Amino acid sequence: MATPREQEAADYLRKHKIIELMDNLTSMLFFYRPERPNEFLITQLEQLRVSKMRSLDCPSLFNDTNLDAVLGILDPTKQGHITFVQYKEALTTLGIEKFNECPEGVAKDKISQETFKREAKEGLQRSSATFISK
Amino acid sequence: MTPITFSLATCEFVLASDLDSYDKQTANHLIAMDETAKPLRIPPEMAIYAEKHEIFDLVQTLVMNLMVDKPEDPIQYLVGLLKRGSVEVPRVMLLGPPASGKRTIARKLCEHTQVIHITASNILKEDTDLTKKALQYKAKQQEIPGDLWIKLIQQRLSKIDCVRRGWVLEGIPQTREEALSLQEAGVAPNHVVLLEAPDAVLIERSQGKIIDPVTGDVYHITFIWPEDKEVVQRLERQKAVSEEQLVAQLMQHHRKVHALRKTYLNCLKSIDADQPHVDVFDQVLTYILSQHRSVAPHTPRVLLFGPPGSGKSLQAKLISQKYNIVNLCCGELLEAVSADATNMGELIKPYLESGQQVPDSMVLQILTERLSRLDCTTRGWVLHGFPRDLEQAEKLQESNFIPSRVFFLEMTDDVAIERVTLRSIDPVTGERYHSLYKPAPSPEVQTRLQFNPKDSEAQLLRRLKEYWANASSLQDLYPEAVHINADQDPHTVFESLESRLVGRLPKSLPDRGQNYS
Numbered sequence: 001m002a003t004p005r006e007q008e009a010a011d012y013l014r015k016h017k018i019i020e021l022m023d024n025l026t027s028m029l030f031f032y033r034p035e036r037p038n039e040f041l042i043t044q045l046e047q048l049r050v051s052k053m054r055s056l057d058c059p060s061l062f063n064d065t066n067l068d069a070v071l072g073i074l075d076p077t078k079q080g081h082i083t084f085v086q087y088k089e090a091l092t093t094l095g096i097e098k099f100n101e102c103p104e105g106v107a108k109d110k111i112s113q114e115t116f117k118r119e120a121k122e123g124l125q126r127s128s129a130t131f132i133s134k
Numbered sequence: 135m136t137p138i139t140f141s142l143a144t145c146e147f148v149l150a151s152d153l154d155s156y157d158k159q160t161a162n163h164l165i166a167m168d169e170t171a172k173p174l175r176i177p178p179e180m181a182i183y184a185e186k187h188e189i190f191d192l193v194q195t196l197v198m199n200l201m202v203d204k205p206e207d208p209i210q211y212l213v214g215l216l217k218r219g220s221v222e223v224p225r226v227m228l229l230g231p232p233a234s235g236k237r238t239i240a241r242k243l244c245e246h247t248q249v250i251h252i253t254a255s256n257i258l259k260e261d262t263d264l265t266k267k268a269l270q271y272k273a274k275q276q277e278i279p280g281d282l283w284i285k286l287i288q289q290r291l292s293k294i295d296c297v298r299r300g301w302v303l304e305g306i307p308q309t310r311e312e313a314l315s316l317q318e319a320g321v322a323p324n325h326v327v328l329l330e331a332p333d334a335v336l337i338e339r340s341q342g343k344i345i346d347p348v349t350g351d352v353y354h355i356t357f358i359w360p361e362d363k364e365v366v367q368r369l370e371r372q373k374a375v376s377e378e379q380l381v382a383q384l385m386q387h388h389r390k391v392h393a394l395r396k397t398y399l400n401c402l403k404s405i406d407a408d409q410p411h412v413d414v415f416d417q418v419l420t421y422i423l424s425q426h427r428s429v430a431p432h433t434p435r436v437l438l439f440g441p442p443g444s445g446k447s448l449q450a451k452l453i454s455q456k457y458n459i460v461n462l463c464c465g466e467l468l469e470a471v472s473a474d475a476t477n478m479g480e481l482i483k484p485y486l487e488s489g490q491q492v493p494d495s496m497v498l499q500i501l502t503e504r505l506s507r508l509d510c511t512t513r514g515w516v517l518h519g520f521p522r523d524l525e526q527a528e529k530l531q532e533s534n535f536i537p538s539r540v541f542f543l544e545m546t547d548d549v550a551i552e553r554v555t556l557r558s559i560d561p562v563t564g565e566r567y568h569s570l571y572k573p574a575p576s577p578e579v580q581t582r583l584q585f586n587p588k589d590s591e592a593q594l595l596r597r598l599k600e601y602w603a604n605a606s607s608l609q610d611l612y613p614e615a616v617h618i619n620a621d622q623d624p625h626t627v628f629e630s631l632e633s634r635l636v637g638r639l640p641k642s643l644p645d646r647g648q649n650y651s
Contacts, residue, residue, distance in 0.1 A: 009201045033183045
């Protein structure tokens, strides 16, 4: 049975999404591998703070070129759209947990590239902006 | 998935987008609809980076601080924490009965490591509202109430000098209740040192103990006498502590220390204070610099060096069996490659057959290929037989396969000669024998025994000379290497290796004038 202090600590972690924040920060660290991890982390955190204040884009590991590359893999014949299952798989692999299950075009099972990119970007913003409580 | 493996999974995917530099396997995973559980392939650069900068411990400390302080704005708080510089500073509690030498040790610690020294009396010397309240109690000869005392300590420890340089609490906490309240307030030490000595020794010591009224330093008539004449004059006018008072204090201490020991069970170390204080200090310092077992994920990458006959193959085999890491003997690896009908195999065959040394570039290529295979990167490796000289070692460093532990098995030449020249093998059973240590069981086996021409005395002396010619430059290249005495039975050697392999390396003292980390 969790003691009151344990409960408090667990609630705090959940409320401020500390684990997700740490995930994002460590991913950045391992990808960029800066010589001075402390300074790098400070820069990332400051950027996060600024984007929180001014509702700008949050720093994220994936950018437009990555999303284009993903589309390239999923749609090698360049039809211009992907299936719903592909869409779901791709967004899950990107680490986006809650995404729009009914994007445009799901009826015909043809989700256009623009829709995919838009949903992906929104989802990524949501994962990075851990300071926004549910 | 734990947080770190999850973030590594996202990284893997990012790398996959850059298709010409990474494995297409990951790309296929996207196209395949079912989730086959492929092992997560972490590039070795990430693992090396994580170990070198101790990322796991950094994140652990950050989360720990967040959970203790629970700030409203975690981002701001983290920035502050990171800006303060080193997140790992010494946090020591020095406990023990009166006259055990706490003051002397604490002072010495401050000299050596720049930590802040905190005692029950110097907390009250601060000039804050809380201290003024506390002093009021003292003036009335009353005990300072528990929660006020804890708040005082917490306030002192959260000042910037303690946060930056670390602290040593001398004689605090006195009781288990105090210890638990400190924990609740978020004050937790990394190391707790408990000085112990028999009562008789303590009583005798206290007879000669004299405290300098001005500086608060502790001196002793026989053991520690000041050199400064002024101090000597001050001391001569002081009286020693009375014996009855001391006995009462000792009884109280014995009652309380048992409970304190239980509170700090996982980071406490008892040190025998009945020794010259220099020795006590050495032990305390070694303990404080040691790091507790970390739960950080760690792939062992071990290099074993030693003269022929020192037991490298045996130890490597033992380590790889017990910890399930890949055992790589350079000689065997080369022979295995030459047995394959590959290009590389054909190239090195003539060298191996004629007994010449295979050129460094080829060896390195074979080795790096083997080390970058999945089993080595996920399970770890122990390598022996390479590098043989400084050049090879430098090339190994450049290839980005940096070892996490380096061991030098030390042995004198005569032991080496004895061990190697009497080695033999039974070709029928494959058992290895030794004329002195493990003789053949029957005359029948004895006649069959074969001696390896490499083990002849002439060849051995040549190999030994070669080893010693290169040993010192190799040792210079690996300053953090551990030296193990190989002139013992294999299990003792294995235990020494193990203790350094599994635990973390102790921190080294920085040069004076720098921060701790």
